[in-house]
Amino acid sequence: MNLIRMRLYYLSLTFFLYTYFQRRNLSYYFTILRKTAVQVQRHLLIILPFLKYFETTSENGSDDYPRIPVSMDGPKEWTYTMRRHMQEVVPGLYLGPYSAASRSKLQSLIEHGITHIVCVRQDIEANFIKPNFPDKFKYVKAFIDEGLNSGGQVLVHGNAGISRSAALVLAYVMETYGLSQTCAYAIVQQRRFCINPNEGFMAQLREYEPIYQAQKTLKSKQQQCLLRQTTKRTIHQMDTERTEDKCDTMDS
Numbered sequence: 579m580n581l582i583r584m585r586l587y588y589l590s591l592t593f594f595l596y597t598y599f600q601r602r603n604l605s606y607y608f609t610i611l612r613k614t615a616v617q618v619q620r621h622l623l624i625i626l627p628f629l630k631y632f633e634t635t636s637e638n639g640s641d642d643y644p645r646i647p648v649s650m651d652g653p654k655e656w657t658y659t660m661r662r663h664m665q666e667v668v669p670g671l672y673l674g675p676y677s678a679a680s681r682s683k684l685q686s687l688i689e690h691g692i693t694h695i696v697c698v699r700q701d702i703e704a705n706f707i708k709p710n711f712p713d714k715f716k717y718v719k720a721f722i723d724e725g726l727n728s729g730g731q732v733l734v735h736g737n738a739g740i741s742r743s744a745a746l747v748l749a750y751v752m753e754t755y756g757l758s759q760t761c762a763y764a765i766v767q768q769r770r771f772c773i774n775p776n777e778g779f780m781a782q783l784r785e786y787e788p789i790y791q792a793q794k795t796l797k798s799k800q801q802q803c804l805l806r807q808t809t810k811r812t813i814h815q816m817d818t819e820r821t822e823d824k825c826d827t828m829d830s
Contacts, residue, residue, distance in 0.1 A: 644754070644755060645755075646668055646669075646755055646765060653665075653769075653771075656772075660771075660772075661675065661738070661740070661770075661772040662677055662678075663675075663678060664678040664690075664733055664739070665769045665770040666690075666769065667747055667751065667766045667770060668751055668755070669726075670725075670726045670730070670731050670732060671722065671726070671731075671732050671734070671747065671750065672690065672692065672731065672732065672733045672734070673733075673734050673735070673747045673766070673769075673770050674733060674734075674735050674739045674770075675735055675736070675738050675739040675740075676697075676735055676736065676737050676738075678733065678735055678739070679695055679697070679733060687733070690731055691730065691731040692730075692731045692732070692733045693725055693728070693730030693731055694722070694724070694725030694730055694731075694732040695734075695735070696718060696721060696722065696732065696733070696734040697735060697736075698734075698735075698742045698743050698746060699736050699737050711782040711786060712789050712790075715746065718749075718750070719750055719753065719754075722734075722750055734746055738772075739770065739772075739773075740772055740773055740774050740775075741774060741775045741776050741779065742775070742779065744770070744773040744774070744775050744779075745775040745779035745780075745782070745783060747766055748763060748766055748773075749783060751766060752786070752787060752790065753790040753794075756791075756794070758787060759783045759784055759786075759787050762783075
């Protein structure tokens with residue numbers, strides 16, 4: 579709620595100053611003000627979720643999840659034309675529009691080392707994902723992990739790189755780095771400011787958050803149980819070997 583109030587405050591202030599400057603025909607100052615307002619709004623959207631992210635990782639420990647490099651900052655200033663290009667959102671994973679994977683951008687793909695591409699451009703592809711997002715997304719994550727683990731670079735794109743493809747990248751960042759939907763959104767938006775998944779995808783991401791967390795917890799418990807069983811078996815084997823050694827000594 580505080581974030582919403584702050585955004586409304588800055589938007590109201592911008593509108594007031596805009597009308598003030600426009601009446602005095604000070605278009606130059608308005609342009610500066612508008613750019614400043616966009617930057618302020620952008621940082622407001624990013625800073626608070628980032629603080630929550632670092633608090634969460636410091637409390638829960640980051641051993642189970644990798645950390646996103648702090649050095650991976652987004653562009654200092656976002657321009658409209660930047661949406662036509664792909665951006666690296668986390669190490670090795672790029673998000674962009676359809677044009678980023680076109681034949682004319684082949685040289686750019688080679689220079690960035692792109693080896694794997696996920697395309698969710700057509701409605702039939704989006705409809706394949708929508709009905710049961712958790713079941714379908716695991717194939718996307720496996721494909722991305724395969725590309726990254728083999729030393730490659732992965733590009734995820736839709737038509738504009740704003741909605742459906744952004745939703746897939748958000749889900750990947752959430753699950754891979756153990757983040758909430760809010761934190762993942764802030765991190766991805768810092769790299770590609772124009773993302774705007776539709777409400778349907780956002781709702782699915784909110785529902786997916788507890789699902790992947792539960793799966794992670796279950797997998798961790800299973801690994802712990804397996805480790806305990808292995809340890810017990812090893813200790814039992816050691817006791818058996820000691821007993822056999824004693825028997826051999828007595829026989830001799």
